[in-house]
Amino acid sequence: MEDEKFASAKDSPFSEPVAIPANSRTKRIVKYSICFGLVWFIVHSWFIIPRRYIFVGDPSSHTSACTHSKYAWVTDAFAPKDPQVPHGRLAENFFLTIPNSASAIAASRKYATKPHLAGSDGDLLTAKYFLDLLQHELSIPKGTDDPVYPAGSVASRNATLSITHLTEPVAWIDVYYPVLNTPLDRSLEILGDDGHAAWKAELEEIGDELDSDAYTYADSVGAWHGLSKDGEAEGRLIFANYGRKSDYDELVEKGVDFTGAIVLVRYGGLFRGLKVKGAQELGAAGVLIYSDPRDDGTVTEANGYAPYPYGPARNPTSVQRGSVQFLSIYPGDPTTPGYPSYENSTRTDGTNIPSIPSLPISWANAKVLLEEIDGKNRPVKLTNHVDTKVTPIWNTMGVIPGHIKDEVVVVGNHRDAWVLGAVDPSSGTVSVHEVVRGLGALLKEGWKPLRTIVIASWDAEEYGLIGSTEWGEDFSEWIQEHVVAYVNLDSSVSGSKFGAAGSPSLAHFIRKTAEDLPHPTDPKRTLWDATADRGQLFGEHNDVDSLGTEVETEAMEYIGIRPLGSGSDYTVFLQRLGVASMDSGGFTSTLSDPVYHYHSVYDSERWQEVYGDPGFVKHVAVAKNLGLQTLRLATALVLPFNTTNYAFELEYHLNVVEKLAASSATTPNLVPLRAAIKSLQFASLEFDAEKYRAEFILKGLIRKWHQSQLQREHSCFRSLMRRLRHFFTAVTHRFPCVSKPVTMAAPRSIAGSHSRFPCVSKSVMMAAPCFGKPATMAALPSQPRRPQPLSLPGADEPPAEIEGRPDKNGVDTGMHRIDDEVNVEDGDWPHLPIPHRPKHPHWHWPHKPRHPPRALIAAAKAVRKINQKLASFERGFIHEDGIKDREWYRHLGVAPGKWLGYGATTLPGLTEAITIEKNITLANDEAARLTEAVENIRDALRA
Ligand SMILES: *[C@@H]1O[C@H](CO)[C@@H](O)[C@H](O)[C@H]1NC(C)=O
Ligand SMILES: *[C@@H]1O[C@H](CO)[C@@H](O)[C@H](O)[C@H]1NC(C)=O
Ligand SMILES: *[C@@H]1O[C@H](CO)[C@@H](O)[C@H](O)[C@H]1NC(C)=O
Ligand SMILES: *[C@@H]1O[C@H](CO)[C@@H](O)[C@H](O)[C@H]1NC(C)=O
Numbered sequence: 001m002e003d004e005k006f007a008s009a010k011d012s013p014f015s016e017p018v019a020i021p022a023n024s025r026t027k028r029i030v031k032y033s034i035c036f037g038l039v040w041f042i043v044h045s046w047f048i049i050p051r052r053y054i055f056v057g058d059p060s061s062h063t064s065a066c067t068h069s070k071y072a073w074v075t076d077a078f079a080p081k082d083p084q085v086p087h088g089r090l091a092e093n094f095f096l097t098i099p100n101s102a103s104a105i106a107a108s109r110k111y112a113t114k115p116h117l118a119g120s121d122g123d124l125l126t127a128k129y130f131l132d133l134l135q136h137e138l139s140i141p142k143g144t145d146d147p148v149y150p151a152g153s154v155a156s157r158n159a160t161l162s163i164t165h166l167t168e169p170v171a172w173i174d175v176y177y178p179v180l181n182t183p184l185d186r187s188l189e190i191l192g193d194d195g196h197a198a199w200k201a202e203l204e205e206i207g208d209e210l211d212s213d214a215y216t217y218a219d220s221v222g223a224w225h226g227l228s229k230d231g232e233a234e235g236r237l238i239f240a241n242y243g244r245k246s247d248y249d250e251l252v253e254k255g256v257d258f259t260g261a262i263v264l265v266r267y268g269g270l271f272r273g274l275k276v277k278g279a280q281e282l283g284a285a286g287v288l289i290y291s292d293p294r295d296d297g298t299v300t301e302a303n304g305y306a307p308y309p310y311g312p313a314r315n316p317t318s319v320q321r322g323s324v325q326f327l328s329i330y331p332g333d334p335t336t337p338g339y340p341s342y343e344n345s346t347r348t349d350g351t352n353i354p355s356i357p358s359l360p361i362s363w364a365n366a367k368v369l370l371e372e373i374d375g376k377n378r379p380v381k382l383t384n385h386v387d388t389k390v391t392p393i394w395n396t397m398g399v400i401p402g403h404i405k406d407e408v409v410v411v412g413n414h415r416d417a418w419v420l421g422a423v424d425p426s427s428g429t430v431s432v433h434e435v436v437r438g439l440g441a442l443l444k445e446g447w448k449p450l451r452t453i454v455i456a457s458w459d460a461e462e463y464g465l466i467g468s469t470e471w472g473e474d475f476s477e478w479i480q481e482h483v484v485a486y487v488n489l490d491s492s493v494s495g496s497k498f499g500a501a502g503s504p505s506l507a508h509f510i511r512k513t514a515e516d517l518p519h520p521t522d523p524k525r526t527l528w529d530a531t532a533d534r535g536q537l538f539g540e541h542n543d544v545d546s547l548g549t550e551v552e553t554e555a556m557e558y559i560g561i562r563p564l565g566s567g568s569d570y571t572v573f574l575q576r577l578g579v580a581s582m583d584s585g586g587f588t589s590t591l592s593d594p595v596y597h598y599h600s601v602y603d604s605e606r607w608q609e610v611y612g613d614p615g616f617v618k619h620v621a622v623a624k625n626l627g628l629q630t631l632r633l634a635t636a637l638v639l640p641f642n643t644t645n646y647a648f649e650l651e652y653h654l655n656v657v658e659k660l661a662a663s664s665a666t667t668p669n670l671v672p673l674r675a676a677i678k679s680l681q682f683a684s685l686e687f688d689a690e691k692y693r694a695e696f697i698l699k700g701l702i703r704k705w706h707q708s709q710l711q712r713e714h715s716c717f718r719s720l721m722r723r724l725r726h727f728f729t730a731v732t733h734r735f736p737c738v739s740k741p742v743t744m745a746a747p748r749s750i751a752g753s754h755s756r757f758p759c760v761s762k763s764v765m766m767a768a769p770c771f772g773k774p775a776t777m778a779a780l781p782s783q784p785r786r787p788q789p790l791s792l793p794g795a796d797e798p799p800a801e802i803e804g805r806p807d808k809n810g811v812d813t814g815m816h817r818i819d820d821e822v823n824v825e826d827g828d829w830p831h832l833p834i835p836h837r838p839k840h841p842h843w844h845w846p847h848k849p850r851h852p853p854r855a856l857i858a859a860a861k862a863v864r865k866i867n868q869k870l871a872s873f874e875r876g877f878i879h880e881d882g883i884k885d886r887e888w889y890r891h892l893g894v895a896p897g898k899w900l901g902y903g904a905t906t907l908p909g910l911t912e913a914i915t916i917e918k919n920i921t922l923a924n925d926e927a928a929r930l931t932e933a934v935e936n937i938r939d940a941l942r943a
Helices: 003-008 025-054 072-078 088-096 101-112 121-137 154-161 212-217 245-253 272-281 363-374 426-444 466-474 476-482 504-515 528-532 571-576 605-612 614-635 643-662 671-733 741-752 760-770 816-821 852-877 908-917 920-942
Strands: 148-150 170-176 179-191 197-200 231-235 237-239 262-266 286-290 358-361 380-390 393-400 404-414 451-458 483-488 497-502 581-588 894-896 904-906
Touching (some): 088 426, 088 614, 101 605, 121 170, 121 426, 121 451, 245 272, 272 286, 358 380, 426 605, 451 466, 466 571, 497 504, 504 581, 504 614, 504 643, 504 852, 852 920, 904 908
Parallel strands (some): 404 483
Antiparallel strands (some): 393 451, 497 581
16 A cells, blocks of 8 residues: 555654653653654554545445445546546547457457357357456456356345445346247148148258358258147138238238238338238138348349359348237237246246247249249248247346446447347347457456446347346336446448437437448548448349338438337337446348348348358447447436437327328317426436536546645645644643643544544545545545556546537646546557646646535536436336226337337327227326326426
8 A cells, every 4th residue: 555655755743843741751752742643643544544445436445335335426436547647538439449450350260150040059159259358358266167047046136136235346147938839840832732731841051162151051050940839731722912000001901801811011111020910810720921132232143143052142042030019019929928037937828929920031942932823823821830839048147337336337238149140130149259358358457337237138129129127127126226327239330331229319329430441442531421331232122112121210310310119129228217328339231231141040140141241340430339339338427318308209200190090080189288398408407507507516526636635735735744843842731731622532432443444524524634634535546556657637538529518628737647648549558657746736726616526526416316316207208097998018209119119109109009909088187197207207208
């Protein structure tokens, strides 16, 4: 400890000659002994005890009772930092030097060259890879046994519930037990007149040696539908285009009878399970879903492109596997709706899975069936046998504790793939891999986030968002209390167009982060500019009506950030628990990109390296973007949420509803709702002002506090000397000398009991003697690890541009130079020049406030209260009764479209009362429910 240095520094009290009146020898000895004792006491209490007990920021001092103080985090978070540890912008720059292509490619080869279907051995292996990564990068000690905890066990419960008490990074695996299925025998036949097969389809994909992984594993995971119904069906074929609600309605209007039929539909436009649901509700016996090259845009064999692996067009044997869960009813384990699937959980019959069998088929097979429909249209027989059982799945979890332990940012990506999944999800896993390395590197530099970061590698997302949903259902109260934002990354690269989605409160934040980063291949543009990028493979033949892989969204694209529907792991956080969420952003396939073989064995490492992202620069760009978002969410003093934007988007959505109502017979009274939204807008604008003010004040106080530390460093000894001289004079003239209650009080209480030593408030008194003003020293901060120099403003400050905050340049602290000297382009982190401690600080207390440290605590509390309001804003849309007919979804502002699944429907209850239910009573009820929610949100902002 550096304490000794202070204690022994420079002049000793005894080097000062003190005039002692000639007196008796014994008297002198007594006097000297008492005074010596006093001096020792004072020095000890001023320099040694405070350091040991006040430095709650130092992980080694956590035995102190101060750790548990309510406001210890204030001291912890805002104390001057070691200047050699990157913070704020420097931390961002440092982070950005870490993700790189070589590491990304290596990670991709590790995850995407073996099948890792949820619940399989390969999946468990990747769960452990990810655990290893967290342990290695975050310096988490490995025990003899892997920390694998069955969900619901004491260890598993404790692992999540103790996140808010951790002081060191931790990682573990939670095992949930959902009901899943795997493919058994399947077949598809056209039946001849004799009832025997006239044609039999080859249902599995066919490998090609040119892509060795795809060749090896072409039929290792059968081409089937996850959670599909076991059974057989025989009937006539009916072609129903995309299987949208509108497609079915149109056919029914034309008099087509679906009873007992086998419905043939193509992929695209809406979640596949809802295609099956539509057919099932019309009485169909089975469903076949195929991949149509018309949805591949210009990149087709007709336009002269060779099929993969010889070119960028679709391999005609490729099949899109996928879940046929009815996603818009509820996600997660079908047998445990709304509660977690532990090994022995009570289970129900799922109501979100089909009751008729289905199969995914290739274009090669679909072509035969389409010809059959146009020709003899003989009956078809499909067989889909599956093995349905409770299956363990593994969520790998990691935690980086922050100064504010109970504000948590969760970053999640799923790990399970249908087969190899080089794009889905391994490209996302690879980007997260690079983010973990970056955060790990920061931790090794001594950095610590303001808030706690949780990194989740979800399992069984492909079957229906199961890993994330079960965790969300398991810890719903904890999440609602502590999670301030959820950041999702599914696939990160399948094409050329950058896109992101999120809660309206995060839209500006998402866009800003992407605007702060360079485009992966064009240094003149930003990452955000890649939202305008398209593939470059053109051709004459193009199906203008195709929906392709581009998802139809019914909601607007305001600021370029789509609202979230469903289809990935943010669903439970946003739609059920009301946590502001985002799909971080990735590069998606366009109609002029090499065909992305979604959920096929050809979603392989070779495809990714040759066609998807040669050089892996986009993987790295996404990692930087995700990392920057994570850093900013975890370190911004005030959460970068824009409630005003939310309030204005609500008005926009209301306008859409009003138009819908005007063109239908159902016209509810929307006047009170509009008034409520208006008043929310005003409340939010007022709140913005409060937000900026609170942040400005806190930043100022932190700066002053650091400055006062600097001054103290300067003058403490001088002041001590002065006081000691006065003291000695008093002692020597007026014996006895024990007459200074101020200096005595604190030490006595310390000596009494360490464990009862109260934290910040006591340290105020303790430190008082130094300046003789209790306030100045309150909450004495931790010292930098190295004795000098003292760091200047060191709190984790996000760049001033976020939210247009007042720039920190308001006070010249001499730190900006250092900022500029850091050349992050070079890749290597330069050693920061050590700023020398100025002899005369640039800044002085203009007026010494009576209790500056209390003011700092008050300011920190005010900011915390604002953050709580920001974090709970989204929660205000959660209604216990949920959305009609799909009560699992409880967000009144946004839900996956009932007949879209992926796409969002905004103001879903109200919208669907008009468009689907066509019920004026219901529409008015829904408008009233929304009005009440919006008014409550407004009142909470004003509280
Ligand atoms: C709970 O978790 C914390 C943090 O990982 C650990 O220190 C503690 O020992 C655990 N307690 C139990 C009962 O498992
Ligand atoms: C679940 O039930 C099985 C069979 O009764 C039992 O062996 C197992 O220990 C139980 N698991 C838990 C976590 O209680
Ligand atoms: C918040 O959103 C509003 C409305 O979109 C916008 O005008 C404002 O600039 C945003 N504020 C910030 C700091 O992004
Ligand atoms: C319309 O909605 C109301 C309120 O939910 C319900 O009581 C009523 O039965 C519905 N009417 C029809 C025709 O469905």
